[in-house]
Amino acid sequence: MAIQSIRLFGDPVLTTKASPVEVFDKELRTLVSDLTETMKNAPGAGLAAPQIGVALRVFVWDVDDELGHLVNPTLDLSDELQDGEEGCLSFPEIRYETSRSMRVVAKGFNMHGEPVTIEGSDFLARAIQHETDHLDGIVFIDRLSAELRKAAMKEIRESEWFGSATAAGQSPLIKVSPHSTRGLGI
Numbered sequence: 001m002a003i004q005s006i007r008l009f010g011d012p013v014l015t016t017k018a019s020p021v022e023v024f025d026k027e028l029r030t031l032v033s034d035l036t037e038t039m040k041n042a043p044g045a046g047l048a049a050p051q052i053g054v055a056l057r058v059f060v061w062d063v064d065d066e067l068g069h070l071v072n073p074t075l076d077l078s079d080e081l082q083d084g085e086e087g088c089l090s091f092p093e094i095r096y097e098t099s100r101s102m103r104v105v106a107k108g109f110n111m112h113g114e115p116v117t118i119e120g121s122d123f124l125a126r127a128i129q130h131e132t133d134h135l136d137g138i139v140f141i142d143r144l145s146a147e148l149r150k151a152a153m154k155e156i157r158e159s160e161w162f163g164s165a166t167a168a169g170q171s172p173l174i175k176v177s178p179h180s181t182r183g184l185g186i
């Protein structure tokens with residue numbers, strides 16, 4: 001297991017659609033454990049493979065003390081929505097109210113290639129939607145209204161990290177706050 005550096009917004013891997021996993025081998029299991037280790041170290045509540053520079057459809061989460069991972073996910077979203085602050089390990093210190101579905105049924109595979117179904121609501125549903133977006137090259141600021149996105153871009157351009165593209169071995173600083181994402185980037 002190894003902690004990888006987290007790619008920051010501006011790195012092209014974050015806006016690239018990731019490829020499905022085709023071989024469920026030892027390399028995939030190493031990827032899942034690297035993602036888990038890197039997420040816990042940050043610390044964060046979720047991390048997708050593109051965030052460590054691997055363009056494959058895999059992500060992990062750590063929500064309510066439950067670790068999980070999903071490979072090649074497809075999502076079924078509720079019409080009911082939730083609002084709450086959202087952040088991302090690839091956007092240190094940037095947090096905005098982001099609308100998401102309240103519930104999700106995610107189908108995919110575990111790292112051994114066995115089919116799994118994950119049902120989540122509230123924060124787990126938010127994390128799964130956020131991470132699945134990463135696999136499609138979509139980042140959370142893409143989900144904001146035009147007005148909020150403009151404000152976010154201004155804050156990002158003025159941030160210390162913007163332009164560095166990778167954290168280059170150092171963990172981004174994530175502020176802990178008592179909001180619905182529990183202060184953790186995802």
Ligand code: ZN
Nearest residue numbers: 088089090186
């Ligand atoms: Zn993210």
